[in-house]
Amino acid sequence: MSSWFEAYKGEISRELENEVLKIALERFSATYWSKRNAAIKNLPYYNYYRKRAREIKTWSIEHIDELIKMTKENIESLGGTFYLARNAEDAVKHVTKICEERNAKLAVKAKSMVTEEISLNEALIKKGIEVVETDLGEWIIQLRNEKPSHIIYPAIHLTTEEVARTFSKTLNSEVPPDATKLVRIAREKLREKFVKADIGISGANVIAADTGTVLLIENEGNIRFSTNAPPTHICISGMEKIVPTVEDAVLISRVITPNATGQLMPVYISLITGPSRTADIELKLTLGVHGPKEYHMVLLDNGRSKMMEDPDFKEASYCIRCGACLSDCPVYREIGGIVWSHKYMGGIGAIWTTFTHGLDKAAPLALTCTTCGRCKAICPMEIDTPTMILKIREKLLKAGLTPPQLISIAENIKTYGNPFGALR
Amino acid sequence: MRYGLLYWSGCTTSYLAPELSGNVVKLLGKLGVEFRALGSREKCCGYPLLLLGDGGSFSELAADVSEVIKSEEPEAVLTNCPGCYRCFVNYYPKLSGIKVMHTTHLIYDAVKNGKLKFRGGEKLRVTYHDPCDLGRHSGVYDLPRNILTSIPNVELVEMSRSRENSRCCGAGGVLRLSIPQLSTQIAVTKIKDDVSPLNVDAVITACPTCIKNLKDGSSISEMLYGTKGLAIYDIVELINMLTE
Numbered sequence: 136m137s138s139w140f141e142a143y144k145g146e147i148s149r150e151l152e153n154e155v156l157k158i159a160l161e162r163f164s165a166t167y168w169s170k171r172n173a174a175i176k177n178l179p180y181y182n183y184y185r186k187r188a189r190e191i192k193t194w195s196i197e198h199i200d201e202l203i204k205m206t207k208e209n210i211e212s213l214g215g216t217f218y219l220a221r222n223a224e225d226a227v228k229h230v231t232k233i234c235e236e237r238n239a240k241l242a243v244k245a246k247s248m249v250t251e252e253i254s255l256n257e258a259l260i261k262k263g264i265e266v267v268e269t270d271l272g273e274w275i276i277q278l279r280n281e282k283p284s285h286i287i288y289p290a291i292h293l294t295t296e297e298v299a300r301t302f303s304k305t306l307n308s309e310v311p312p313d314a315t316k317l318v319r320i321a322r323e324k325l326r327e328k329f330v331k332a333d334i335g336i337s338g339a340n341v342i343a344a345d346t347g348t349v350l351l352i353e354n355e356g357n358i359r360f361s362t363n364a365p366p367t368h369i370c371i372s373g374m375e376k377i378v379p380t381v382e383d384a385v386l387i388s389r390v391i392t393p394n395a396t397g398q399l400m401p402v403y404i405s406l407i408t409g410p411s412r413t414a415d416i417e418l419k420l421t422l423g424v425h426g427p428k429e430y431h432m433v434l435l436d437n438g439r440s441k442m443m444e445d446p447d448f449k450e451a452s453y454c455i456r457c458g459a460c461l462s463d464c465p466v467y468r469e470i471g472g473i474v475w476s477h478k479y480m481g482g483i484g485a486i487w488t489t490f491t492h493g494l495d496k497a498a499p500l501a502l503t504c505t506t507c508g509r510c511k512a513i514c515p516m517e518i519d520t521p522t523m524i525l526k527i528r529e530k531l532l533k534a535g536l537t538p539p540q541l542i543s544i545a546e547n548i549k550t551y552g553n554p555f556g557a558l559r
Numbered sequence: 560m561r562y563g564l565l566y567w568s569g570c571t572t573s574y575l576a577p578e579l580s581g582n583v584v585k586l587l588g589k590l591g592v593e594f595r596a597l598g599s600r601e602k603c604c605g606y607p608l609l610l611l612g613d614g615g616s617f618s619e620l621a622a623d624v625s626e627v628i629k630s631e632e633p634e635a636v637l638t639n640c641p642g643c644y645r646c647f648v649n650y651y652p653k654l655s656g657i658k659v660m661h662t663t664h665l666i667y668d669a670v671k672n673g674k675l676k677f678r679g680g681e682k683l684r685v686t687y688h689d690p691c692d693l694g695r696h697s698g699v700y701d702l703p704r705n706i707l708t709s710i711p712n713v714e715l716v717e718m719s720r721s722r723e724n725s726r727c728c729g730a731g732g733v734l735r736l737s738i739p740q741l742s743t744q745i746a747v748t749k750i751k752d753d754v755s756p757l758n759v760d761a762v763i764t765a766c767p768t769c770i771k772n773l774k775d776g777s778s779i780s781e782m783l784y785g786t787k788g789l790a791i792y793d794i795v796e797l798i799n800m801l802t803e
Contacts, residue, residue, distance in 0.1 A: 144738055144740075147738060147740070147741055148740055151740060151741065151744055161752075164752070165752070168719070168720070463720075463724075465726050465727045465729060465745045465748075465749075466734075466741065466745065468726075468745070468748060469741060469744045469745055469748065470741065502737060502738075503734070503738065503741070504732050504734070505691070505727045505729060505730070505731035505732040505734045505742075505745070506610060506691075506731050506732035507691040507695065507727030507731045507732070508691055508695035508696055509695070509724075509725075509726070509727060511695075512695055512723040512724065513724070521732075524732075525609060525610065525612060526612075527612075528610070528611060528612030529612035529613075529614055530612070531612055532611065532612040532613055537611065537612065538737075540737065541611055541733070541736075541737055542611075544607060544611060544733060544736055544737075545607070545608055545611050545613050545616060548603045548605065548607060548608055548616075548620070549616060549620070552601075552602035552603055553570040553573070553574060553602075553603050554570055554603060554607045554733075554736065555570065555574050555575070557574045
């Protein structure tokens, strides 16, 4: 029972000595902090936005059933399908079925943490479907067979030099460590995939119930390609992403962007409301013109209902996935998000993991936190992660998952009156 | 004036930094404040139990500790430990009616009332590290800064991450005990990235645990990255050094 914590500490130790990671995180930390602050300074209404965003999310979580129903009705009336998946297995089965029924050979993907959560890629590949990640960071880690280390920057644990090494290996020819050249290669290699793909899979940053609209934020243009070029678009998202209106969704995007990437606005915001359509000929409605003919929305529960109903943890469902808490976390700064994650990283990841994958998977995450409160201070939604971390630690103790090394600290206090086991 | 003050040093100070409690006692002497201490009757406040998720044991311990403190009938409990301070203020309902003070409160009052006589001397360039339990968790940001800027030969410069943005020293949440290598590395980065660009002579803080971790971080950073050797002082220590 003790061994897992010792083994985990060994992994942390290796990350602390990982020279590539050290350089990558040093560069990231300095750049993120200055860019994010500059963006916030240039947003005079930022505090209004974030306070309103919290109100919107609070209301939405209280009315989630109503919002799901509204979203479903709107998407179906647009000619799309809607599916509420109870758990990971259910979601994977549904998406796989859609792909198989269309005899899909190739799926292109926009970055989506929910598909990481349910291990969708692995399932599709098993069915013989080629899956290509099209977000540059995601593509890099797909080539390396790694998991994302940050919800916004999946390959932030790597340096330019390391990415060049990966590309050189994949292409079997020497690629210089030059970001411009690396991006050029991604552009060339991925372009053909967009056109050939049978299925485009995306996540959602926000969903507006009153119109069934999905809002997607990006800079690269890969989301536009993935959701536009293939004949079928599958949007898969956590059910907590729904807000009442498009205006609410846009407001939330104004809070996500500066905190995620230090921009005032992202290069692209896509608002997608059902499949592509025209009525140019005799006002006859025809689906699938230049965009997808088919549109499928899959909303995932997978523990979210339980989280939303739990007064101790409900607040975690207000998370808009901007990643600011990770980007300026003192622990993340040292070890990044490969070791400090199951699927979701860091402190907020510990809360999410408890509900999506179970307490045992959350244990190492919750125990690697200084409870310093930096995450709560930077969080635009003011989510009290440190308090929830302590609630998780309570659960760990009750479940017998607290390592003996930590139990002994508690025992020292009870026996000797101090945590060090010193005799007075 | 009879202060009715009970000095609570806390475990970290008692066992790992006893010289700091000596400094608090010295300061109280300078201020002519009468006080009492619990001696061997002082037990852990139980804060680490909360950090370990053991709320049940905490409640039992807190009830006992509350009784011991109340039996002394103090008007106020003074501690130099932000962990104990946060714990008493937030998780000790039975202490209601007894004022809980951190040493920064005491020093600030003394400075405001002109009770401290600063010696002149060489100029000292310092920065202030916000302990998480005192800053973000208790909202005490201004008091230590007001104290430092009122000392004639002290120049206070801020880190780029300060106040609610301050980087934790790395010791919080029992990480110093549970994963010490990571805990120390956070302190090294704090010294290297946040402190060393300021070219200060000393880092002032107000927490015995932060002092331990920052001292470790500073010596490792000096060794590995050649950053300047730094003095790490608790604000009580600094005040004793600079006053008559």
